[in-house]
Amino acid sequence: MTALVSMKMFDRSSARFRSDIAIDTSGLVSSSSVKRLKPGEALYVEGDDAPYCYQIIDGVMKEYNTLENGRRLVADFYGVGEILGFSDSDRHLLTAEAVTKCAVRFYPRDLHLRWIAARPDLSQRYIAALMTRLHRLRQHMIMLGRMSAAQRVAAFLLRLAHEQGTTSGVRLAMTRQDIADHLGLTIETVCRVLTAFKKSRLIEMKNAWLFDAPDIRALEAVSGIDLRH
């Protein structure tokens, strides 16, 4: 009865569902419940108490925070198997919201932490998961600090293709605004770059939320970095 979600540290080569952040929570399932969310519905809000940890069972979620000037920064998008809320203090530092229809399992946060603290091996795993997230953030910082709009969008498309394990029919679950806020760009710039990619045959789009990347190498060349380790 161990519904193990293995944690593949620093191995994104086959991370179809980004299981590198996932943690084995089988021992906690007994004390968990499931919540369903409609697109746009919030799971928790910045500043809220953080009594629970959440694991995504189905759908895509995003975490973001809103700045004083009304601008937004989407910290990251999360897919099936990923844990949310585990890296915050006792209050959530970000808002989590459903991008698509979602189902999440949740269980008491203190239980999660106590349960982990009691088992050194799990502490290690937990620490490793935090380090993975730290590493991801660093990669993202490089993007925000040192890459052009085209490079950022290319890198983002590559990430999606990679996660979904395909180069044709890759799904853009999030809006252009979400992408823009994730990449530190405006929505218009995202559109323009996508249009430029289409014109130069780097990608093809059946509709606004589905694209093919016929030549991954070319896209990687545009992105200027490769995200493998």
Next chain:
Amino acid sequence: MTALVSMKMFDRSSARFRSDIAIDTSGLVSSSSVKRLKPGEALYVEGDDAPYCYQIIDGVMKEYNTLENGRRLVADFYGVGEILGFSDSDRHLLTAEAVTKCAVRFYPRDLHLRWIAARPDLSQRYIAALMTRLHRLRQHMIMLGRMSAAQRVAAFLLRLAHEQGTTSGVRLAMTRQDIADHLGLTIETVCRVLTAFKKSRLIEMKNAWLFDAPDIRALEAVSGIDLRH
């Protein structure tokens, strides 16, 4: 004989030496040694094995990585009491280099981890330290993704003033290039912004490495965000 360096989670109001990342390492001192570094000297290099953890005894260090295109991103600067190398996997993900003359204590990393794993309370602290660093990175991401050059420089100056606990004679230990690479700007832009700040009396500079901020409020207004929690 407990030379405690307390960890003040999420309390930077009195973080003169950013002790929020510091960890009590008194139990490890016996198995540690001290290394001295000249400015520009590397403590470890990206890709190196990570057999040690380091605690800064004196001086200022920086961690950065270099990109394919030769550009650089300075992840962060670290002062007395802070721990380096603890948040990496078994290989360093960043290069650490002395900004000023430095002294660091170092001890075996696996010992550090095993020692921590054996004590649940310390696991918690370690996890908390990782979360603090995660939070810091997020703050920095906001800067890189959503703030103008002037806002970034203002925020950086405020951080230094805050860490050094003074508004007059604040020391810029790092070069303009380091600052630029930390803020995701060019060296020229950093200079121009500093000049603009001088002209508008937001700061005064005796020389290139020492500044006064007579009106912190005004500087905070320019930065657009305040870094308190």
Next chain:
DNA sequence: CGTGCAATTGAAAGTACTCAAGCCACGTGG
């Protein structure tokens, strides 16, 4: 077949970057 939201496109403006030169403090060697 409207209505409304999201995406796209265009034109103008602004911001930060690139390249290039000048400045200044400091250390070295004649």
Next chain:
DNA sequence: CCACGTGGCTTGAGTACTTTCAATTGCACG
């Protein structure tokens, strides 16, 4: 003691890229 070289900082001019503001188009839904 001073010319010279070096490294880091500053400034200027021109350019490229991204944003802003303003329509327009496209698509899903009632």
